[in-house]
Amino acid sequence: MNEILEMVDWSRAQFAMTAMYHWLFVPLTLGLAFICAIMETQYYRTGDLHWKRTAKFWMKLFGINFAVGVVTGIILEFQFGTNWSNYAHFVGDIFGAPLAIEGIVAFFLESTFIAVMFFGWERVSKRFHLVSTWMVAIGASLSALWILIANAWMQYPVGTAFNIATMRNEMTDFWAVALSPVAINKFLHTALSGYMLGAVFVMGVAAWFLLRGREERMALSSIRIAAWFGGAAVVLLAITGDRSGVIMAETQPMKLAAMEAHYDGARRAPLVVIGALKAGETADGEDPFHFKIKIPALLSVASRHDADAFVPGINDLVGGNAEYGLMPISEKMERGRVAIAAMSEYSAAKRAGDRETMQAVAEKFDPLTPVGKTFLQDYYSHLGYGYLSSPEDAIPPVGLTFFSFRVMVGLGVWFILLFAATLWMSYKKKLDRRWMLHTLLWSIPLAYIAGMAGWIVTEVGRQPWTIQDLLPTVAAVSGTSTGPVMLTFFIFVVLFTVLLVAEIRIMTRQIGRGPDDVPPEAIIPPQLAKTEEKQA
Amino acid sequence: MEPTLNFLQHYWWGVMSLLGGILVFMLFVQGGQSLLRTIGRTDGQRMLMINALGTKWKLGFTTLVTFGGAFFASFPIFYSTSFGGAFYLWMLILLLFVLQGVSYEFRSKAGNLFGPRGYEFFLAANGYGGALLLGVAVGTFFTGGHFMVNPGNMGGFCGDVAISHWASPWHGLEALADWRNLALGLAVVFLARCLALQYFLNNVDDEQIEEQSRKALWVNVPLFLLFFLAFAAALVTMTGYAVDPDTGVVATDKYKYLQNLIEMPAVGGAFVAGVVAVLVGFALDLLRGSRRGIWWSGAGAIVTVTALLLTVGYNHTVYYPSLSDLQSSLTIANSSSSRFTLQTMSYVSLLIPLVVAYIWYVWRTMNRRRLTSEEVARDAESY
Numbered sequence: 001m002n003e004i005l006e007m008v009d010w011s012r013a014q015f016a017m018t019a020m021y022h023w024l025f026v027p028l029t030l031g032l033a034f035i036c037a038i039m040e041t042q043y044y045r046t047g048d049l050h051w052k053r054t055a056k057f058w059m060k061l062f063g064i065n066f067a068v069g070v071v072t073g074i075i076l077e078f079q080f081g082t083n084w085s086n087y088a089h090f091v092g093d094i095f096g097a098p099l100a101i102e103g104i105v106a107f108f109l110e111s112t113f114i115a116v117m118f119f120g121w122e123r124v125s126k127r128f129h130l131v132s133t134w135m136v137a138i139g140a141s142l143s144a145l146w147i148l149i150a151n152a153w154m155q156y157p158v159g160t161a162f163n164i165a166t167m168r169n170e171m172t173d174f175w176a177v178a179l180s181p182v183a184i185n186k187f188l189h190t191a192l193s194g195y196m197l198g199a200v201f202v203m204g205v206a207a208w209f210l211l212r213g214r215e216e217r218m219a220l221s222s223i224r225i226a227a228w229f230g231g232a233a234v235v236l237l238a239i240t241g242d243r244s245g246v247i248m249a250e251t252q253p254m255k256l257a258a259m260e261a262h263y264d265g266a267r268r269a270p271l272v273v274i275g276a277l278k279a280g281e282t283a284d285g286e287d288p289f290h291f292k293i294k295i296p297a298l299l300s301v302a303s304r305h306d307a308d309a310f311v312p313g314i315n316d317l318v319g320g321n322a323e324y325g326l327m328p329i330s331e332k333m334e335r336g337r338v339a340i341a342a343m344s345e346y347s348a349a350k351r352a353g354d355r356e357t358m359q360a361v362a363e364k365f366d367p368l369t370p371v372g373k374t375f376l377q378d379y380y381s382h383l384g385y386g387y388l389s390s391p392e393d394a395i396p397p398v399g400l401t402f403f404s405f406r407v408m409v410g411l412g413v414w415f416i417l418l419f420a421a422t423l424w425m426s427y428k429k430k431l432d433r434r435w436m437l438h439t440l441l442w443s444i445p446l447a448y449i450a451g452m453a454g455w456i457v458t459e460v461g462r463q464p465w466t467i468q469d470l471l472p473t474v475a476a477v478s479g480t481s482t483g484p485v486m487l488t489f490f491i492f493v494v495l496f497t498v499l500l501v502a503e504i505r506i507m508t509r510q511i512g513r514g515p516d517d518v519p520p521e522a523i524i525p526p527q528l529a530k531t532e533e534k535q536a
Numbered sequence: 537m538e539p540t541l542n543f544l545q546h547y548w549w550g551v552m553s554l555l556g557g558i559l560v561f562m563l564f565v566q567g568g569q570s571l572l573r574t575i576g577r578t579d580g581q582r583m584l585m586i587n588a589l590g591t592k593w594k595l596g597f598t599t600l601v602t603f604g605g606a607f608f609a610s611f612p613i614f615y616s617t618s619f620g621g622a623f624y625l626w627m628l629i630l631l632l633f634v635l636q637g638v639s640y641e642f643r644s645k646a647g648n649l650f651g652p653r654g655y656e657f658f659l660a661a662n663g664y665g666g667a668l669l670l671g672v673a674v675g676t677f678f679t680g681g682h683f684m685v686n687p688g689n690m691g692g693f694c695g696d697v698a699i700s701h702w703a704s705p706w707h708g709l710e711a712l713a714d715w716r717n718l719a720l721g722l723a724v725v726f727l728a729r730c731l732a733l734q735y736f737l738n739n740v741d742d743e744q745i746e747e748q749s750r751k752a753l754w755v756n757v758p759l760f761l762l763f764f765l766a767f768a769a770a771l772v773t774m775t776g777y778a779v780d781p782d783t784g785v786v787a788t789d790k791y792k793y794l795q796n797l798i799e800m801p802a803v804g805g806a807f808v809a810g811v812v813a814v815l816v817g818f819a820l821d822l823l824r825g826s827r828r829g830i831w832w833s834g835a836g837a838i839v840t841v842t843a844l845l846l847t848v849g850y851n852h853t854v855y856y857p858s859l860s861d862l863q864s865s866l867t868i869a870n871s872s873s874s875r876f877t878l879q880t881m882s883y884v885s886l887l888i889p890l891v892v893a894y895i896w897y898v899w900r901t902m903n904r905r906r907l908t909s910e911e912v913a914r915d916a917e918s919y
Binding site: 004056059060063064066067068070071072073074075077078080081082083084085086088089090092093094095096097099100101102103104105107108109110111112113114115116118119120121122123124128132163166167168170171172174340341342343344345346347348350351387475477478479480484485488491495498499501502503505506508509510513 | 587590591592594595597598600601602603604605606607608609610612613615616617618619620621623624626627630631633634636637638640641642645646647648649650686687688689690691692696697698699700701702707873874876877880881884885887888891894895898901902904905911915917
């Protein structure tokens with residue numbers, strides 16, 4: 001058992017590390033692609049070479065960033081097989097489909113048209129080039145859509161049924177998987193965070209040029225486009241964030257409770273704006289905070305849109321709460337083990353060729369029979385709990401989730417203010433204030449921190465589940481020994497870190513060179529160009 | 537009329553085989569990377585070659601990703617068993633492909649840590665290693681792996697519930713010790729190099745590169761033929777693995793793959809036609825001074841590999857034999873997704889012709905003019 005737990009820890013570490021590196025690069029790809037497309041559209045509409053030069057500059061940074069996002073993505077895709085082979089078996093029937101669709105629908109779009117975007121300026125028409133740039137932007141977001149549908153399904157497994165004959169979950173309703181409220185909201189929230197990060201990046205880099213007194217026109221026009229684009233994104237981000245809270249209260253109440261360090265359930269539950277959590281476990285009824293600033297009833301409002309609503313705490317979810325119909329986890333574990341035992345019985349009967357027993361057990365897993373309906377609802381729905389060793393295993397790391405959520409939301413508020421201020425100053429022509437330019441520049445790392453904190457809330461907060469309630473990490477991991485996973489973990493840590501350092505060095509030098517292919521003085525506004533032509 | 541599970545399993549193995557064929561064709565990018573120092577005598581020539589390949593690397597990479605995703609969706613037990621078990625082999629392949637992607641983007645940029653030479657070394661490593669290991673991995677479809685599968689293990693708790701285990705401590709690297717896998721791997725390496733040379737002839741406007749490419753073809757074509765024929769000879773003489781469609785029992789079957797080529801004349805015919813097309817392409821470029829041999833050889837490579845994969849999947853054949861527990865072997869019948877998923881995915885697969893059409897259109901448009909050193913030097917986006 002210790003060997004398995006070690007394997008789980010190393011596999012989780014490897015997957016988390018790869019995902020975090022991946023998420024350092026992908027959001028910029030998502031956002032910058034659309035900003036480049038908008039700039040090129042301006043060039044297409046006006047014929048003003050300034051826009052072409054500006055678009056090409058940002059495209060260059062896009063290209064540097066794009067490659068590392070792609071290569072870390074392939075590792076993640078294959079890790080579902082290499083490190084989580086039980087998971088790949090148990091839900092591959094459902095999870096594989098979005099991955100395949102992602103490849104067919106999105107990746108080919110991106111990879112085909114990106115060649116035109118970078119190398120097609122002299123080889124295709126202006127219109128075809130513009131269409132290609134938009135295809136790259138759409139392809140990147142489509143790719144995010146399908147992988148996030150897959151991720152959402154893990155957190156809210158719908159449109160599926162367990163097949164005892166194959167010992168796995170199988171898809172029964174594709175549209176329930178693709179259009180589940182969790183999937184739609186997750187895609188919008190995550191993609192919008194990428195759009196916002198792309199906008200913050202553009203504003204920050206443009207601010208750097210203004211601080212240096214370089215490329216004023218390019219920088220100011222970039223800031224205005226990015227501020228509109230990012231401003232719209234951040235408003236929608238707040239709306240989808242609110243929706244995430246409501247959905248989480250419904251589908252993953254333990255994640256919500258951990259995120260709020262909310263131990264004892266209550267009506268008119270307060271929301272702790274900020275607080276210092278005590279280290280270690282807290283006893284029932286003990287305040288988990290050294291100090292806190294809280295707003296009464298806000299957690300009820302945020303999670304249920306009802307100030308009087310009851311929000312269960314970690315203790316209610318672990319120990320149960322009869323008044324609100326919450327089953328204790330110990331009971332869920334018992335029931336999960338009944339389901340596992342039935343699976344075991346079926347396997348033994350299959351090995352022995354005992355068709356009668358197989359038939360009897362199969363009935364329990366058949367939703368069309370009365371016994372099956374009850375068994376699936378009362379026992380199978382708690383299957384994953386049966387693999388846990390103790391009820392406390394179902395509690396995610398509270399401190400990390402709690403603080404990450406506050407970092408994410410706090411920075412979200414910061415960015416709303418930042419975009420509003422940038423737009424206002426842009427139209428009032430006050431973007432020469434150095435403090436504001438420094439603020440824009442130093443907001444770039446904050447956008448990355450916000451995105452990373454968001455992922456920590458989502459992924460750490462759902463522990464121990466790979467599939468909510470059905471498959472904990474301990475039952476999802478491969479049968480490989482720990483050694484190979486440890487070895488490859490360290491190889492990837494070194495490799496990804498080197499790539500990150502190289503990327504940052506290349507990116508900063510490229511920014512330092514500026515849009516070097518066409519000097520700014522060569523750019524003549526179209527009206528002026530026409531006048532010059534007439535004079536000639 | 538609803539398609540049967542059996543039909544869908546065959547349909548999806550067909551799609552996977554075609555994707556496999558396209559993937560091997562796209563390995564010409566890897567082949568080109570392994571030739572940078574052989575063909576490119578100057579930095580300018582190497583830059584020209586890298587830029588000619590650079591517009592295509594993402595397409596090859598995407599084909600690999602889609603191949604993996606589609607395998608996951610259609611035959612998840614293979615994904616679970618092979619990737620989880622042959623861990624080192626797959627991780628090594630992934631590592632080499634990571635190096636490829638960043639090398640194109642970073643190579644010519646200031647501050648890239650390793651300098652252009654460093655990234656050219658990574659490209660060469662991916663060019664040789666990536667192609668070789670993918671070939672070896674495909675070889676195990678015929679020669680087998682050391683795994684055991686028991687989905688019933690899910691019915692245990694407080695212990696190991698993993699459904700598949702790998703019996704070799706080498707976790708996939710042991711496949712390199714089988715000469716048949718190596719022969720296929722080396723055949724793929726040299727096929728990729730031949731296709732790359734033909735691609736340079738077709739796409740690069742540089743007299744010296746053309747001359748060097750034609751010379752190198754004279755060396756690489758015989759080497760490809762040597763390893764391909766060695767593998768083909770092994771294929772038609774080896775004992776394969778068959779499954780009884782009624783009982784699902786797996787047993788060894790002498791000359792199974794030869795039987796398949798004969799019993800499925802369309803597949804056997806495609807295999808032969810594919811090989812002939814590859815040779816016609818080589819002959820055109822070598823003997824007639826043509827630059828269009830890539831179209832024949834490329835199409836031939838796709839058809840040959842597709843037929844090869846159909847041979848190991850169709851006609852009640854085991855496509856992933858277990859050397860540790862014969863009854864754990866994987867067939868398209870016992871390792872596929874459910875009927876519902878395969879059918880849903882089939883609707884999605886109807887988009888594939890559209891995807892192929894726009895790839896074709898973009899490729900033709902971008903490659904209408906051959907690439908010159910002047911264009912590479914002029915273009916600020918050059919690799």
